Amino acid sequence: MTMKRWIMASVAVVGLTTLVAWSSSNRESTAGKTMQLYVYEQDALIEVQPIQKSDAEWRKELSPERYRVLRGEGTECAFTGALEGNKKEGLYRCGGCGSDLFVSTTKFESGTGWPSFFQPVHENNIGTTVDYKMGAFYPRTEVHCARCGGHLGHVFEDGPKPTGLRYCINSAAMDFVEMPIRDKSIDP
Ligand SMILES: [Zn+2]
Secondary structure, eight states: OOHHHHHHHHHHHHHHHHHHHHHHHHHHHHHTOOEEEEEGGGTEEEEEOOOOOOHHHHHHHSOHHHHHHHTTOOOOOTTOSTTTTOOOSEEEEETTTOOEEEEGGGEEOOSSSSOEESSOSOGGGEEEEEEOTTOTTOOEEEEEETTTOOEEEEEESOOOTTTOOEEEEOGGGEEEEEOOOOGGGGOO
């Protein structure tokens, strides 16, 4: 083996070893990761692990419509969702993992045909990404459950006071639980 070849082989071995070490440590850090989830009934943040399931597991657990929305980033037809006209007092939870998402005191009539809220129950409980499904010149802010990653809907900046936001959420992505809601949760 020439000196040049020997050096190249050494560099390759060191590079590969580094890559393997990096990817295994990366995997470990994801597996042990926890998050602070807000639980409305306890009015407290609790430490939980994010929920990660295979596509096959989700498909087995969820109804076809719920799977299409939550895992396939689908959108239900306007004015067809069970919770769009719901005016009862209570809590809206993630249809995938049960995490608390919205309270009824932040729901408003948007006229769009989808349940609309001006703020989530807690910022920790939802996540956002930018999507370009409507085209490169029309970016939208996608909203998902922070714990299980299930797609919920989108958030727009044409909502009412006090936040000016409109969380446009699919009924199929949520479960509703009737319960008394504390007044302070309407504070921004
Ligand atoms: Zn969830």
